[in-house]
Amino acid sequence: SQFILGLTGGIGSGKTTVANLFAKKGITLVDADVIARDVVMPGTQGLAAIANHFGEGVLLPDGSLNRQALRERVFSAPGERLWLNGLLHPIIRSEMLDAAKKATSEYVILVVPLLFENGLDRLVDRTLVVDVEPSRQISRTARRDGVSEAQVANILASQISRDERLAKADDVINNNTDNKEDFAGLESQVTALHQRYLQLAASKKQ
Ligand code: ATP
Structure with missing residues (x-):
């Protein structure tokens, strides 16, 4: 069966940004928020x-x-x-599993904000965490959504901690550097992981 990657990270960590870079490589995304x-x-x-x-x-x-x-x-x-x-x-x-089964790309990514909180990591072959310092997470999200930093901090406090999330991750993308529109720093990390996932997907098929 299909190799499934679970992509997660705290609020405003850059999950969507990273997921879109994998999509540009032809990988199918299954978005938990859309399905919900x-x-x-x-x-x-x-x-x-x-x-x-x-x-x-x-x-x-x-x-x-x-x-x-x-x-x-x-x-x-x-x-x-x-x-x-x-x-x-x-x-x-x-x-989500149905959508993953229907995907025809080399592997498939489930994008799930509360992957670990809701135990959905049990459904995937491997987990990838987008990591960012809380201060950046808060300022980026407040700017994106036009809400106060205090509001974002409250949501952050309801999710598992950065340390717990990192401890559970198989792979980590570092999104601490402020990128321009091209997200070049992320792109090179995504490219390296993509190569690895292609190999893992190929060996799962055998
Ligand atoms: P949510 O959990 O709220 O759905 P998310 O994890 O999907 O958020 P994104 O929407 O991808 O996060 O990123 C949050 C905001 O930060 C967006 O406005 C995005 O453009 C910006 N951003 C993400 N990564 C970077 C970066 N490296 N440099 C500058 N801005 C970034």
């Missing part, structure tokens, strides 16, 4: 189960999910949050 949105689109079993459990109050007039309302329902209700994760996580996991 797809599985609650109108007409899905996921959305039907959510509406059934929480009531019509978590739907917008057009029948789509009211994310804000759902967030409020689970915010200070750990049991409800557990219920929601218990519903959605298995669906997201199997959709």
